[in-house]
Amino acid sequence: MRRLFISTLIVFTALLQANAQLLQGKHTFSRADTLRGMLTPLRTCYDINYYHLDVKVDIDSKSVSGSNEFNFTATTDFKQLQFDLFSNLTIEKVVYKNQELPFKREFNAVFVTFPATIKKGAKDKFEVFYAGNPVIARKPPWDGGFIFSKDEAGAPWVSVACQGFGASSWWPTKEHQSDEVDSVLISISVPKDLQEVSNGRLRSIADKPDGYKQYNWFVANPINNYNITFYIGKYAHWKDLYKGEDGDLTLDFWSLKADSAKARPHWDADVKPMLKAFEHWFGPYPFYKDGYKLVQAPHLGMEHQSAVAYGNQFKMGYLGNDLSGSGWGLKFDFITVHESGHEWFGNNITSKDIADMWIHESFTNYSEALMVESIYGKKASTAYVEGIRHKIQNDIPIIGAYHVNHEGSGDMYYKGANMVHTIRQLIQNDEKFRQILRGLNKTFYHQTVTTAQIENYISKESGLKLSKIFDQYLRTIQVPxxxxxxxxxxxxxxxxxxxxxxxxxxxxxxxxxxxxxxxxxxxxxxxxxxxxxxxxxxxxxxxxxxxxxxxx
Missing domain, CATH: 2.60.40 (Immunoglobulin-like)
Incomplete structure (x- = not known):
């Protein structure tokens, strides 16, 4: 079987080779793509320090209304800047020092002009008020937007998933991965008979007019805007503690009330062994200040920082299936493990440009194998890594086009994990390999990075010349x-x-x-x-x- 597979793949790869340039040239990018993906002077002129996002979610009308306060530091002298909000949402006003500012819109970009030059080094703020009906996702989480669903009892169950699609699809923000806000207060108002869960720690719940309650969550660590989220529903909640490398890590679990009887034993069995494995391989959980939450969501899953979205129906594997075909993929809950692995690669270490998303997905895909290895041994993890190769497409390069909000191939998952595994063999020392993974998370702690930074770090710490290997696996569709x-x-x-x-x-x-x-x-x-x-x-x-x- 293996020889037949390899022979077929050789022919397939040869055909792809012949069309490699054509495949890479099929994308046509627009002005809207550039406005979204390019770091222009109107974006680099300010560094985001703090947001206060204050949003009311009207479930009946499927609409949002509210404001976001931008607190920033000027990195150069400027009089105009760009923030982002999808054009289907209405900007009611932009307020600076009690004065409404003029603004203009082009596609999903918003350009604001200040009354006087803001000097380099100045700390300042403005507030955007807005309202409208956000895009509803057709196939979340792969297709971004709001999810208006119902639980088994018919109660509302609402959330959002917007990685790649854009946080600016539902709130005004600086829509570029390179600038993570240092902290954020997330205030979400929902009907009073429902609960709301967001990132970070709950500070307060306040009664609001018209039968609403406002939940105020504070995120103390840097966070990327696509990770800022909410979950609205009728939830059961329980707590636990994990004795981790940096002390006591709070664990909070939120399942629908109707599912709590099966959710609790399922999560209790999975989460602590997973965290132990990941801290062993990657270093301390990166967000002790904000804790770890697992929240049942009306979609399959997403790596929402400190509030991981879970929708795997409390099954082992991927909705009960083994993606690797090795048998080992049914030994763990894929969504719990994969989305939690992103806390290190994706949330702690974040790519500056979405073209470098392999940094998130390749290491996180490999985290599944490392978790298997920690519990079942090296032979099991090797079988898992080999097994996922059948999902590699070799369609387009893993790295996408820069400055236009463009991801590369989905091979960033399975092929990327196999690249990492191959490099591990070249290092020939598992402890050294482990220290490199831990070193990445320590060196680039709470940072946004480029592919070059990751490549250079691994090459330097391993003592190996890896540039051609990275070129081969990340930048071509050719299998050596x-x-x-x-x-x-x-x-x-x-x-x-x-x-x-x-x-x-x-x-x-x-x-x-x-x-x-x-x-x-x-x-x-x-x-x-x-x-x-x-x-x-x-x-x-x-x-x-x-x-x-x-x-x-």
């Missing part, structure tokens, strides 16, 4: 192919289907029962081989490569 031939006790081999200068070492079967390193380049090399012929020759399956016999 070891072209080989065995004759008269000698193995002849070279890399094909690779970027120029690719010289990654790989382990192969030079003798029965063992794997040894060889050092291919794109030029044929020869080495002695014993007790192995072309039918029994193998590459170590821990490496994501293909094998192809050389034409005789």
């Amino acid at each position: 192919t070891l072209n080989y031939h065995i004759k008269d006790g000698k193995l002849t081999y070279r890399w094909t289907n690779v970027v120029e200068g690719f010289d990654m070492p790989v382990k192969v079967s030079l003798t029965p029962g063992t794997f040894s390193f060889i050092y291919p380049t794109t030029t044929f090399k020869t080495t002695a081989i014993k007790g192995i012929d072309e039918s029994s020759f193998k590459a170590d399956p821990n490496f994501y490569i293909l094998l192809m016999k050389k034409d005789k």
Whole structure:
């Protein structure tokens, strides 16, 4: 079966190679894309320090109304800046020092002009008042927007998921991943017979007019705007503590009341072993100040910082399925593990540009295997990583186009995880590999980063030249192919289907029962081989490569 799969994939990959340039050239970007994705002087002129988001959610009319206060520090002298709000939402006014400011809109960008120059280093603020009907998601969380649903008893169950789609689809914000707000007060008003859960810690609940209650949640750590969220429904709530590397971590669980009987034993069994595994591999949970919450949501899941969205129906695997086909994917709840893994990669370390989303997804996808390894051992995790390869498409490069809010291929998940696993084999020291993962989370703690920063850190700390390996797996759709031939006790081999200068070492079967390193380049090399012929020759399956016999 494996040989049939590899042969088929070789043909498929060859076809993709021929069309690689065409695939990469199919995207046409607009002025709206640039306004959303580009860091222009009208965005870099100010650094966001604090938001107070104050929103009323009217479930009957599927509308929102309220305000957001922008507190910022000027990074240069300026008189005009850009913030973002979808054009289907109405801006009622922009207020600065009790004065309404003039503004103009272009697509989803809003340009505000101040009455006088704001000087570099000045700390200032303005407030935006708005209202309207936000976009309703068609297929959340993959398609962004609001979710107006109902629980089994017919009570409202409402939330939002907007990664990639944009937080500005429902509230005014500086819509760029590179600038995380340092802290935020989230005030959400909902009908008084419902509860509301957001990121961070609950500070207060206040009665409001017309039968509403306002829930005030404060996030003390930096947070990206797509992670700011709410969950509205009739919830059961219970608490616990995890004795973590940085002390007591508060755990809060919010399930629908109707599901609490099955939710509690399911989550109680999963969460603490998961946190232990992740702290071992990645370092302390990054948001002790805000705690850890798991909240049942009316969609499958999302990595909402300190308030992880859960919708996996309290099943093991992915809605009861094993994505790896190895059997190990049914040993854990995929959504709990994957979305919580993002607390380290995605929320603690965040890519500046969405084109670099592999930094979020590749490491988090690999976190699933590391959790399996921590509980069931290395053989199990290896089987899991090998198993997810069948989901790799090799359609377009993993890294997307920069400055236009464009993600790369979905291969950032499964192929990205296999790249990380392959690099682990090259490091040849699991403890060193673990310290690199922990070092990433310590070095880039609460920061936004570029691909270059991550590549350079791993290369430096591993002591390996990895630039061509990153180029190969992140920037092309080509799978490295070891072209080989065995004759008269000698193995002849070279890399094909690779970027120029690719010289990654790989382990192969030079003798029965063992794997040894060889050092291919794109030029044929020869080495002695014993007790192995072309039918029994193998590459170590821990490496994501293909094998192809050389034409005789």
